[in-house]
Amino acid sequence: MERTAVRGRLNWLVAEVVDLIDETGTVKSIVLDCPDWPLHLPGQHVDIRLTAEDGYQAQRSYSIANPPAGEKVVVTVELVDDGEVSPYLIGELAVGDQIELRGPIGGYFVWTPEHGGPVQLVAGGSGLVPLMAMIRALAESDRRVPVRLLTSARSRETLIYGDELRRLQSSLDNLEVAYTLTRAQPADWQGYSRRVDQQMLAETSWPATERPLGFVCGPTGFVETVAANLVALGHDAARIKTERFGPSGG
Amino acid sequence: MTDMHLDGNALGALFIDLFGQEMTDQNGCCDACGAVNPFGRAVVYRDAPGDVMRCPDCGAVLIVAVRTETRLRVSIQSLRWIEVLE
Structure with a gap:
């Protein structure tokens, strides 16, 4: 399947946390509602960016766990004990919170x-x-x-x-x-x-x-x-x- | 020390910033050995000061990308050609 080129840089989008699912003791799925989300493909990933009050930013890549479904994006995150982003996503993030993400990214490791x-x-x-x-x-x-x-x-x-x-x-x-x-x-x-x-x-x-x-x-x-x-x-x-x-x- | 390299998929966002389109399923030709591989198959090291992408067949350095606070500096090295979607 030949795709058509989508040109331009990836913009950061604001998504809202609509559900949090405990997968194991140290793994959670984060269900996001992301307005203007371009439909993704199975195998693609997103970048998630956190910004601290002093402006410090950290970002990580996470694979998308759900099949294409409108503006819904699900990522499954594993806790890395001494990590910078995952402890916040696993331990602090609550339903109703907003986070920044960009994507979808990837065209090689993709299957439909x-x-x-x-x-x-x-x-x-x-x-x-x-x-x-x-x-x-x-x-x-x-x-x-x-x-x-x-x-x-x-x-x-x-x-x-x-x-x-x-x-x-x-x-x-x-x-x-x-x-x-x-x-x-x-x-x-x-x-x-x-x-x-x-x-x-x-x-x-x-x-x-x-x-x-x-x-x-x-x-x-x-x-x-x-x-x-x-x-x-x-x-x-x-x-x-x-x-x-x-x-x-x- | 374990070799903790990743693959070209990990640089998907960087490629989109650079080339303005998804590149992991596009081909590039290594100038050192002539091998043609999709970007997603390249070997990537992210623990250097910056990101280093190497040929999966011969290990030649294809691209080095270093971010500063305001700039992204990209050194295109052993790449004979790349393909992009029209």
């Missing part, structure tokens, strides 16, 4: 059901956020593109969107979800219990002969490992898109 498939998604920790926007877009679409997700978290308590993924997995026969918990597993755990490796990818993902579109998102080390293993399994590197997130000061 119109792009087709099959699709292989691999998430490490909060790398699941942009992939969830893709899955939610899939759930709203008439196109029954086959999608597989492998998602890695440290424990069940830190797995975001767990209930929604279970619900979607049982209602969509074109979505398969595999889980691994790397540090702690509940007694009745049925999924994997180790870091993502080549064997796990071979067991849970599309074979290279299906030529899936791959999207891998997570911390840098996770993305490197997964992308290298997918290539070793015969996947075309050009069809595996990656998005790394690092220590941006949170």
Whole structure:
């Protein structure tokens, strides 16, 4: 799908917080109403800017968690203990507050059901956020593109969107979800219990002969490992898109 | 020390400021090795004094961007060509 060029700089927009959702103990989804928001695509991100009373500004990038929905923008934010922005967003922000954001940003790490498939998604920790926007877009679409997700978290308590993924997995026969918990597993755990490796990818993902579109998102080390293993399994590197997130000061 | 590089997606907003349009899905050609890759696939280091974008194939420095309080200074280095949408 060729897009048309939208020219100009990104302007900062003022959005209002309309809901806050606790995802885990240290992760919240912030639901924003942003007048004049250009419709975004699953996989894109926004910049959020905070301004202190003395004029000091700090900004961070966050992936958009919801599929395109008018002026509604949802970001899912993980608390970085010694961070500068996330402690405010997680601990202080209240419904009715206003924050500044600009976007949507990104045209490479983007997927809509119109792009087709099959699709292989691999998430490490909060790398699941942009992939969830893709899955939610899939759930709203008439196109029954086959999608597989492998998602890695440290424990069940830190797995975001767990209930929604279970619900979607049982209602969509074109979505398969595999889980691994790397540090702690509940007694009745049925999924994997180790870091993502080549064997796990071979067991849970599309074979290279299906030529899936791959999207891998997570911390840098996770993305490197997964992308290298997918290539070793015969996947075309050009069809595996990656998005790394690092220590941006949170 | 772990290598904590990111990718070109992280500079999406910078590219829009620079080129006036979304660039992460547009191609650029590395002048050092000739590889053609979308900007989103480039290797990006943000912990230098400024942002450094390198070729994902050979590691040559493609773009360095440094922000001051009032200016954005951009050094275009090993880029033979780039494409933009018309």
